[in-house]
């Protein structure tokens with residue numbers, strides 16, 4: 001057997017030598033057909049497959065390949081452990097230093113998947129000095145290449161590449177900084193280049209410190225909400241099996257300063273979702289509302305704050321339309337007397353937005369409405385199925401106070417707690433007011449002083465209320 005192998009290799013060696021001689025000493029016309037058969041022969045003996053993954057899509061010089069990006073992230077961990085020549089860069093979002101395989105370093109990184117051994121390397125080709133470049137693809141051609149044995153072709157092309165893409169995407173989700181998006185008015189462009197097309201959303205990094213741990217409210221209710229959110233985020237298959245779009249609606253209601261906006265931030269931090277803060281009054285019409293929704297990504301919370309106020313705009317709008325009908329044809333022609341058009345988003349537009357067909361696109365979205373006046377809302381808007389959970393955030397009870405005292409003063413027990421408990425049962429005070437009184441006003445202010453300030457503030461509020469009642473009664 002070994003004798004046969006030796007003979008085979010010496011035959012291949014002979015062929016190689018003959019080929020080199022041919023190239024050097026014979027004219028092009030003779031070598032071209034020989035080259036063709038030589039390559040065929042080499043392919044026959046070469047038992048490895050090599051796939052390249054270019055940085056830019058083959059049919060669009062400006063479009064980065066998502067597969068390349070996923071592979072890059074996937075390989076970073078492998079490269080950091082195996083490669084000797086690494087390239088460092090700073091991630092724009094997190095400012096963390098990322099180590100990657102240096103392009104064109106002729107290094108290989110090995111991966112093992114289901115017992116299959118694979119080799120990754122990265123490369124870069126540079127354009128010649130005379131090339132005029134129009135797109136990034138022309139300027140530098142970076143790529144990854146994957147080599148594996150021919151017998152694993154199906155496993156690699158099927159499950160391995162899928163695994164790499166999924167892992168890469170997962171790493172991207174973990175690495176990214178979450179964003180807060182706000183919708184632009186019609187005449188605003190939003191930041192960044194957009195080549196004539198108006199960007200619908202402007203974005204900033206979402207960096208709100210609120211968590212459910214620091215949110216002051218009834219402990220049991222809080223746990224129910226956390227469980228509900230986590231259950232939602234893990235129920236992709238369930239939603240699919242029951243044929244429902246993977247989305248959930250929450251209505252948060254309560255007086256100003258009771259933590260509605262804080263809870264939205266805590267939700268986003270818990271689930272690691274982006275937040276789309278939708279200013280309904282800045283949306284021109286139902287069509288724009290639909291476009292805005294289509295432009296949102298999955299794993300996001302779409303928030304419409306003070307929904308009662310936004311819907312009043314709609315009613316006023318209908319009235320405005322009637323009022324705006326200019327009787328004088330001359331004035332109408334010149335556009336005089338025309339009322340300035342506000343939002344034309346209608347209730348039905350909003351309902352379609354929540355549960356119409358296109359709200360199913362992408363999935364994994366939470367929609368949150370907030371209001372100070374739940375009784376003002378149209379029942380159609382908040383019925384179950386649209387707003388799955390109705391959450392009341394209310395005045396500060398003793399449980400909520402204890403969370404705030406722990407947050408702001410690191411206090412779990414104090415002699416004044418008993419007095420505060422009685423006072424809070426008698427008098428309504430928002431968590432925002434309690435928090436404001438608890439917060440030390442000077443650096444290192446005595447904790448007892450902060451608690452005493454709170455006691456005084458509640459007592460004053462109580463007195464005010466009693467005086468108000470007495471005056472009204474007189």
Ligand SMILES: Nc1ncnc2c1ncn2[C@@H]1O[C@H](COP(=O)(O)OP(=O)(O)OP(=O)(O)O)[C@@H](O)[C@H]1O
Nearest residue numbers: 214215216255256257258259260261262431432435
């Ligand atoms: N339940 C709470 N837990 C912890 N902090 C709270 C809570 N409620 C209010 N606060 C504090 O008060 C501030 C105002 O609260 P927030 O903006 O969440 O109120 P809101 O209910 O959204 O009010 P509005 O109806 O006016 O929008 C927050 O910055 C937060 O520090």
Ligand SMILES: [Mg+2]
Nearest residue numbers: 260261262305
């Ligand atoms: Mg708010």
